[in-house]
Amino acid sequence: MQIVVVLGLGRWLAQGNQPFAQPLWLTSLRWGMVACGLVLGLFALRAYRLGPFVGWAQLRGEEDAAQDLAVAGLHRHMRHPLYTAALLLLWGRVDHELALATAIWASLYLAVGSHFEERRLLARYGEAYSRYRAITPRFFPSLF
Template sequence: MFIINHMILVVLWLLFGFLHSLLAANWWKRIMQRRLGAGFKYYHFAYSVFAALTLIGILVFQITMESRLLYVAPVWVNLLLCLPVLAGLAIMVVVIRKYFFSLSGISVFYKQQAPVVLEQGGLHRYVRHPLYFGTLLFIWALFLVFPYLNNLLACCVITLYTVLGARLEEKKLVTQFGEQYVLYKQRVPMIFPGRFMPRK
């Protein structure tokens, strides 16, 4: 049962990534737009609710399952690792808070829609996808604090999906913003900062 549960965990994270990419793909959205008609305006919000519920379900399964401790780190090491954990969490909170209305799809319930612009300031001066960077920093630092096998497997799958998902998203952004995004790509790294000062 120990091995089976870990295999199930990997499959769940893979399915989450697959469904997340599928439901966000432009070709799938066009299909849903034809089928839903006027109701398509609620698609993004429904998608966000579905993603949140499935994410919570997987996390509950991961946290409650029995797993193997891979190593024991000194207390001072874990205390130091709290810094990147908090840093990653802070980045995630800042980005999600800034883009909550557009990310969640809740803006459909408001009459005035915010204009879609290419953000290049703030954290976007250092990486094109700060939410992905913050997420990876958070989960890997958290794994080093809680070095269980299930957490390692989750980190590996999430990292793989994040990198692949970012590449898919880049294609959509180039289509959406054109030459403006191409020039932005030339100046700023995708996920991992090349240096801590913005490129000029």
């Protein structure tokens, strides 16, 4: 959800900025990244329970003990498909200086955030997460 705020604020602040001059192939690649990010994000969301994911359960004081470790579907190929979707969206929208700065800083935020999430998941799921982490890439699927 935070990524939507970051993208929206970036677009609002960038009003009037001159876009980078880009060849058609690069513009097409960027929009392809946005499309892939949207599709990947929607498919990745299917692995989570909505209440705990958006914070409603926590606001009601409920624990998320029912959420099993997700290792099927997209999680079979990458540990953080939602982060990957966010990265694709961020970098696919880079068409001016502020969007580039937003993509850089948000990418750093996601990298650091994933480190803390990994620690939380390891504490919660223990050896099962450790084994999963050893064989599954963090953000991008392995080609081999």
